Amino acid sequence: MTLLSKTITAFGSLLLAHACYSAREHTALQSLRAATTATLTSSPATAASLPVDIIIETIVSTFILLLGLVLGTRPLRPLEWRVWAGKIEREGEEGFTDNAGAVDKDFMGNPFSVLESRPNFVDIRKQRREFAEWVQKGGAQQGQ
């Protein structure tokens, strides 16, 4: 997905740059021609507008660029509370990754889990005991 959106964006900007360059060249040519005709005939040249192909190229390239940028944005977050909460419960970390697959920095799981884990009241001795028991049961080998 990222590669696709990057390619499209690059292509769009290339087209846009090309359109700008063509427009600039066109106006330069126009003014040069106007200057030469003015000296020859001294009649005011009609202000010529840009040719249609340059206009079309500009518009199309803008849309391609937009498409690439839109494809490259990260997925939108749910708006409703219950959908958002359900996403946290159902998908865990996976639901909150950006396009590159890294977990968002501000993802914190269930923000209310603190009410159940209560880190300020942690019973560290019990945790140590339980961990020691787990190691004795050979959990360290299983965990790896």
Next chain:
Amino acid sequence: MAPSILHPPVQLSPAAALALSQQAPAILRSSPSTVSSSPLNTLLSGSEKPEQWLQYENLILSCLRTGDDQAAHACLRRLVARFGNDNERVQALRGLVKEAEAPDNGALENVLKEYNQILGENDANIPIAKRRIALLRSMGRLSDAASALVQLLDFSPTDAEAWSELSDIYLSQGLYPQAIYAIEEVLVLAPNAWNVCSPTIAPDLSPMLMQRPSQIHARLGELQYMAASAPGAANGSSQKYLAEAIKRFSRSIELCDDYLRGYYGLKLVSKKLLNDGVKAAKQTDDSEFVLPDTHTIERLNELATAKLSEIVRHSAANDRGWRGYSEAEIAAARELLADDASAIKR
């Protein structure tokens, strides 16, 4: 994927805690050992990040748990060097390290005396007050812990964590009405917390999912015991509790789609109600929540069964987007469903 070091590591499994504490040397090496807070140094070395200090705190917790006391001391030294000895959080962390290393009860008593001394100098030192309560509870002095906690809540009544701890202490003493009252206070402070809604009336339904599946039946027995031995007329009040439980579980599902614990509890309660036979509630007090009729309860039961089996099926297949549930919870749900199925066969 290793769990993030920026979240409190209290509820992690032993394996995850081990993985975290094994990161400790690398983290300690990669960050500077002393950070000066003088403006000149801040200009030269870039600003310090608050995450770094959070990392140290959480590392201390998981290192102490896995017995890596050296790394815990190293982290603590850095926190002391940055925030000084008198910082309340640092004091609490130092106490935590001492508690963890205390070899016997005498040493614990000494730690407790230190806490009392600190509180004597400044009795609004909330981190130390919380440590003291946790230590009292850890030493088995539950009623002391409860009264200390009530004192703490007297001058800091908006502390949801403390209310929740109070409820847990009451629950471990078997004081269900008090536990329910305390958890309702939490609900007042955090009305959108979907995990708090469910334990409200059946306080022991939710923690049981934290335990091993085998312990669930013991917990369930406790619940039934609680409902049956509630003060007053046995049948009427137990019905009241169950009605309240249905309401709470439904609320937690309303707050959170596909909430496994909510559906689990809903299924347990509705099953019990259906088995016992529902009596149509006659009292029409507007304040009381009356039990819905049998048909509604049956539909709730069906809904919970359908949802639970969907969740279990998806996580058994390890589908994408369904991997957030913990394995113990899934196993418990599967057991409940299997129980149900065997009952139908019979």
